Amino acid sequence: MTKKENILSIFALGGVNEIGKNMYAIQYSNDIVIIDCGSKFPDESLLGIDLIIPDISYLQEHKDKVRALIVTHGHEDHIGGIPYFLKKLNIPVYATRFTLGLIELKLKEHRLLGDTELVQIDSESICYFGEINVTFFKTSHSIPDCLGIVFDTPEGTVVHTGDFKFDLTPVNNQYADIHKMAEIGKKGVLVLLSESTNAERPGSTPSEQIVGDHIEEAFMKARRKVFISTFASNVNRVQQVVDASLKTNRKLALLGRSMVNVVTVAMERGYLQIPDGMLIDAHEINELEPERVSILCTGSQGEPMAALSRLSSSNYRGVDILPEDTVIISASPIPGNERNVSRIIDNLFLLGAKVIYGSGSVTGMHVSGHAYQEELKLMLTLMKPQYFIPIHGEFRMLHQHRLLAESIGVEKKNTFIIGNGDVVDIENMTARQTRKIPSGNIYVDGVGVGDVGSIVLRDRKQLSEDGMLVIVITLSKSERRIISGPDTISRGFVYARDSENLLRNVNGLVKSTVNDLQKENLHQWNVIKQNIKKSVGKYLYSHTKRKPMILPIIIEI
């Protein structure tokens, strides 16, 4: 790939055609600036995988050019890949005070704290990376201290929105700086990269304050303990829970590691106001009158090991949900999590709790942090970009976002729907999407990063569906006959004790297969193994309609 010097290039290493692992890059001449480095949770087809992070081999190849990682905000899909990234490419990380707090938690976990330069910025900061000048603007989202980013280059200005909504009555002063956005737009934007999560939804997101009103109402009505579960990082939601507890004269307990960690960071850094003496420990809950206690807990997505799930199955030491307690789920289930959340709600009702659940619009207990169509159109209108790249979304969301851009006057040909690895090059004010760089999913499994590939996953899939059968035979080297075995060991296929006949027949089949081959003077191991696999596989499928993995093992003595 040859490339001229003074080209402005934009590409994604994650975040387009998917929700998760956001990672974008702006390159001008010999300077590359990275935006975000997220992770993504695997879907159920990726058996045993813990986490997915972006493939950064292109950046490693060009590491002399990579100047900085700028982080728009502290959600996992924007910071979850940072520890893995820094192990490969140790560059300075720029983020706001709160976002840095969350990144530091993460680096501490990976024992990386202190190894990397962390630079605190705010919406008034200016940074220079070669000929790229970087400035920022405040946005509203479901986590404090979010930034949009402005890259001024000799070729023109590129704006990256980060995640945003327009909340005109936000909690804790987390205002979007619409005036600054208007100024940026007025000066002229060459390329806008804007997030697309809710591009399918008409209208505008309700304000976070609406949720506060509903929480307060539920707290007022509750005559016993109130449990409320939400994302720990939604500090403004947490603030509203604190406020409702205060108004109803309740002490507040925090359950779940991430809740405690994030609240601690938010308090230390001034993003959350909790009066002295209000927080209590879990073991103090039972010492107070039920109507004097509220409990904020993790697990709103039904995560099996999180606090809410354990509470719902009466499995949280020292804390019980009792009849007439109130439980509020202040979140919407992310697609894929519905069943786990439903199971928890069932269990909560079984415990006799009053459960307030259901999609945000029904209960008023949740609002999205991502702009709906009218807000996306407002961003597009403010920025009036010449070129538009919808990011942060699956294909249908990017597609709908393109239609929104068209509706406010961006020509269809000036919108680039890119995939991860696609590069948009801009030269002389003209943008083209012609080349591709390496990109992809790196799987994290345990401590292994990238060591689980398609073969291992294919094997796991087969093992998960039909289990396996190990067949061991010992052959005599000299006489070429079976001197021990066949021994069969089955796991995940049939329960051996119930299937003695089947396994006995397999043994017979293996013997006759091996003997037939010996008669034909075929002694190569791989021939014997292939024939065992074939005959046993055929027999088992015809008798069970299952295809376990068959592992013949031959020992020669």
Add this chain to the structure above:
Amino acid sequence: MTKKENILSIFALGGVNEIGKNMYAIQYSNDIVIIDCGSKFPDESLLGIDLIIPDISYLQEHKDKVRALIVTHGHEDHIGGIPYFLKKLNIPVYATRFTLGLIELKLKEHRLLGDTELVQIDSESICYFGEINVTFFKTSHSIPDCLGIVFDTPEGTVVHTGDFKFDLTPVNNQYADIHKMAEIGKKGVLVLLSESTNAERPGSTPSEQIVGDHIEEAFMKARRKVFISTFASNVNRVQQVVDASLKTNRKLALLGRSMVNVVTVAMERGYLQIPDGMLIDAHEINELEPERVSILCTGSQGEPMAALSRLSSSNYRGVDILPEDTVIISASPIPGNERNVSRIIDNLFLLGAKVIYGSGSVTGMHVSGHAYQEELKLMLTLMKPQYFIPIHGEFRMLHQHRLLAESIGVEKKNTFIIGNGDVVDIENMTARQTRKIPSGNIYVDGVGVGDVGSIVLRDRKQLSEDGMLVIVITLSKSERRIISGPDTISRGFVYARDSENLLRNVNGLVKSTVNDLQKENLHQWNVIKQNIKKSVGKYLYSHTKRKPMILPIIIEI
């Protein structure tokens, strides 16, 4: 379990605290009548399982008392278990003309057709089973020819609603017989069993006709081919697709085996009117002008092997979705299927199609077949039962349904929320829930029914997450030393070629473990195996944070 003679007993073998595998029973004295025998699809935790059916061991034990299986309608969660049931308990099956058609398809597949007495009934039929008189009433649902069932017993009347909604402007005359229901209620209902699927949803379901209007509008607007995907069994929806095709002068092709099968049954039996010459074969699609063709296909739930999924990945022989074609998804994704449906929509947009998708209320392309809260209240009001048993739903739905019953005057203590296997006994007009009969999930995997249990599933889970490592050593019987191996074979754990070091270290560890044991004169196989598992497991976890299944195999020569 002793039981007096003249007791009326009601129980469920499937369908409560779950969605799926509905099976209920009414017993009076020595006569048991079964209502429905459904199946359920496994969730992702049941690795490799194809289907779940009810445990009918209680009925097998009392097979001399089981008189009949009455089927309310032809959905899988009401008929899917029938072939397995009949193999164990060959009793007459009663159902309406259309429902019988679908049951016959199923029996044909299992090669059971002709083995069982199939009795065709309609809403005017009367059946006698001992002292139980059975009559019926018509209901509206998302499949034709549905029945509610009335059991008159010496103890009183039991009504089972089947699945229903109140559609006052239904398609193809599928009216609910409200007058008959009112009469039944007026005569007095002792116990009502009513379905709870939508007990969480306020208001009423829109009429099926609304969908027809929207389909027609989309067909009018479309300038090229129209693809529409819905449940094959929703024959009234299919009728509306036929009507829209007719009005826009399009021929209609059917894609997908179940679509062809069900449409054939519906036409033969008079539940669907399709003009002669309107249906075309798939291979004729390309011979017509695109604006003269519509295609009705399976796969609205994102099923990977169904027609829509294959069409969306350009993998359906002879039929292509081209730019500007219209694709309508006339269904809502069932929880758990969202990701598969979304993937298909992404692919359809990539092909350039106009896709009409999203929840029914947004597009008007789908309405539910299950009563919402106001309709459930109407049923409760019509029947005015003394006792109420909410059925057909997960716990939170049953719980909400109980609240609805309370709201129209059923005393809380007279509602029984039962689990599968719980029995409600009624004697002298007094109901009690005191005893339990065997019930449960039977897993179907391939041809195996019930042979996959918790041990096999636990093994599949471990194998699916971290794979396995087989370690083979051959010991000399006489000298008690390793004469061959250790040989290690890994599947689904690490890719062996990338992990030579790790596996070499495992071999070393196995050798030293075995040698240490020999020195201590410990020769028992199980001791050697346990020690290998322990030391290798510990080593692997510390180096990979994974816990593969470790299978030590010892050959003694």
